[in-house]
Structures are given as structure tokens and as C-alpha cells.
Amino acid sequence: MLRAEVAVPVRMRRVAIVAPEQALRETLVRIAESGRVEVDLAGDGGPDIRGPAATRLQRLRAESAQPVLSDAPPDLDALERAGRTDLLAGEAQLEERLGSAVHHGAVAALAGWCPEAEVGATAARIAGAGGALVPLRTPRGVDPPTLLTGADTVRPRVAARTVRRSFTPLVSTYGTVPYADLDPTMAAGIVYVVMFGLMFGDAGHGLLLVVIALLLRAGRPRRLAALHRLWPFVAGAGLAAALAGVAYGEFFGPTGVLPVLWLEPLEEPMRLLAVAVGLGAVLLAGAYAAGIVNRWREGGLASALYATTGIAGAALYLGLAVGAGYMWLGEVVFGVVGAVIAVVGLVLAGTGLYATTAGGPGGAVQTGIQLFDAVVRIGSNVVSFARLAAFGLTHAALGAIVxxxxxxLAGRGAVGVAAAVVVFLVGNAVAFSLEALVAGVQALRLEFYELFSRLFEGEGRPFRPWHLPVQHLTGSAAAEEETVRQGPAREESS
Structure with a gap:
């Protein structure tokens, strides 16, 4: 059950927020405080809904403040005089949603989306205010918003929630995963750190990254506190680099501190190149497999069968891979089987591509060009993973130079030793900074262009729940609010 949950975006439910007119405000305040419901607005694509609070907020022309809601209806004039832009901003958002409600007699309702696992808790929360959260059928032709497992808005059900949250920016930077597609967060994060480690293979540099990750976890330095949640991601990249460094025998360069357990990059570049391309071929096969599942979930069998990122593309890729086996091993059977599978893939892909054209000779020409491009892309994408070896060699070369x-310098007396220390420290600092940047960018490029381009054909819409802090007017807070209300009246009486 848990494995199925982490493989797809969070299941969403179409809901209606229903409440008596007099209880609608309190119901919406509780919805905002829970932060679990995305409320549809009538203003989306229509006229702007501007109420008294929004008008007062505009008159103040103050810098935008963090919106805050009052649990009781405030005196808007008193808030304007007191300059409480935070409460006015919260009331303006509330007015927008109140204005979006549909009224029928003494009852009002709004539609929205809520994670299925949160419907019960949210319904119980607003029941105390007299409201109800009613599950609805998903409208035809409307895709629910996407929320990836492990995001802050929903309590994750897996122990690795912190790691998943740190990997989420990898996917969200590329785009919003369509609701019907698989959630690639964990797989994308693991693949990224492996590729980064191969290119940044040095045990010393990797351990420095781990130290940086621990500093981020502790909130140091404070200026980078916003990156705190990324510490598992940085730690994973550091550990992968350290393990690769152990395999290469690299510790701040070829210092001899570590023995070579696998291969020495500068001595066996072709072996490293073959491993990089082989890893790329495996990753591309996995991307095609995920693409088939996504096309099936998006449009059924036909979509999965004819798409160049579905079964058709996978067959073409497999046929070319088997054909490459013939060139490598010289066995004729590999060539024949590979050619048959590739032709099947070309026929399926051509059928799907031709169906998207206007038909006729022009459509046939367009289809032929697209098929040629698909074949070239497969070859170039596989070869593109050679950069894993190329930048691994670059890192090793920089370490060797330093x-x-x-x-x-170390053998030239005391001055030489001092100069050697400076060269070692400065050289490693430059190599660390430069190679960390290059390896990070190149791993991201491989993930986006070679892998994600096969997983996704469209983009979804992110889940944006309405979430505002609520100021509860109890005790001293209530007294302060009363002072704000009565202040002008006291001045007039005096």
C-alpha cells in the first residue's frame, strides 16, 4: 500500500464546502487555518472581486504584509486606522472567497480540491462551525491539481519524508507532474546523486559536501537557512562522491591515502567511458518503462502503444540496442532480432505521428522527419551519458595537477613546504568549487533532457491550498482588539 502511494501523486478529491450563510465565515476561517483545501475562485478568468477590506488595503498603499485572518469579524475602519495591513490582507482574501460562493436560500457553497486522506479530518474540523465538506465526482475533462508525496502541505506516510522533500525541487524545477503520471521524486533524486558522484569522485571532496550538509541541517550559516530542507540532498551527493572517490582511489586528488579499489580514471578512461554509457543505456530503458506507464495512465492503450515515449519508442530503442549487440559481438542473430524489433517500433511510432498530421504527402514527409529525429535522438542521448566519464576524468585531472x-614544491625546503600547503589548499578549493558546479549542472541536464523528456509529455497544475494563520481573539489579544475598536470613540468623547 505504501509503495503504491509513493509511486504516484497524492490522490485528490473534488469537494464542496457547504455552510449556512451565518456560519460561512467561520467555516472558511477554519479551512484557511487547516491549509488542506484549494478553493475555486469565481475571479479566475473573470471579473476581479474587490471588497471593503481590499479597498482599504489599496488605500493604505503599504508594503505587502503576511496575510493573517481574525477568527471574528474585525472592524475594518479600525484596522485601517491602526495600519494593520496583515489583517486587512487576510480579510481581502476571505472576501474573495465569500464572493465566489454560490448561494441557495440560506445555504452557501464553494467548490475545491482536498487530498483524499485529509477529507475526513478537514470535515470534522469545519463541522464545529456548522459547515460540511461534501465529496463530489471529478468533473469530466478536468485534471485534479498535483501534490507530490512528501510535500509540506500533507503529512506524508513514509519514513523517508525528509529525503523526499529534499528531492522534490529536482522535479518541480522541471515542471509540475501531471496528476495521472508517476511521481518520480525518489528515483530522480537517487539517479541524480549517483551521476553527480561519478563526475565528482573524490572521497575528500565528498566528505566536505557531507560537512556542508550537516551545517545546513544545523541552520548554519543563517543566510542559507532557506536551504535547510535540502540538507539530505546535499548529503546524498556528498556520500555518492565519497564512495566514487574510494573506488577511484582519490582523496583530495591521487594522494595515495586510499588504494584504487576499482579503476583509476586517468589510467583507464575507456573502461570508465564504457561504464558511463552502459549506465546511461540502463537509465534510458527505465525512463521508457516509466513513460509507457504514464502514457497508459494518461490516455489508455492507444496512447501507450503509439507514442514515441511509450511502447513504440521503447521498441525502437530496444531494437537499436540489440542491433548494437550485433556490432559488438558479431552475432548475426542479434542483428536480425534487433532489426525486426526496430521496424516494429518505427511502424508503431509512424502510425501515431502520422495521425497527428494533416495527412497526405505533407503528413508523410513530416512523419518521416520526426521518425529520423527519434532515431538520432536515441543515439545522441545514449552517447550523451559519456559526459559522466568525461567530467569524472576532468575532476581527476584537476586533482592530479594540484x-x-x-x-x-614540498621538496624545496621550508619555503617550498609553505608554498606546497598553499597550492594544495587553494588548488583543492578551486577544484571543489568548479567541479561541484559543473557536475551539478551536468547531472541536472542529463536528468532533464535525457530522462524527464521521456517521462512527461505535458504539465500538470500544482495544488495550491488556501492557508493563512488565524489570530484568535482570546485574553490579551481580545483586549488589544477592543482597544483598537474603542480608541477613536474615546478620542471623540474627550
């Missing part, structure tokens, strides 16, 4: 300079 270490050669260090050892050359």
Missing part, C-alpha cells in the same frame, strides 16, 4: 604541484 597534487603534482604540491609534491614538486
Amino acid at each position: 597534487w603534482d604541484g604540491t609534491t614538486a
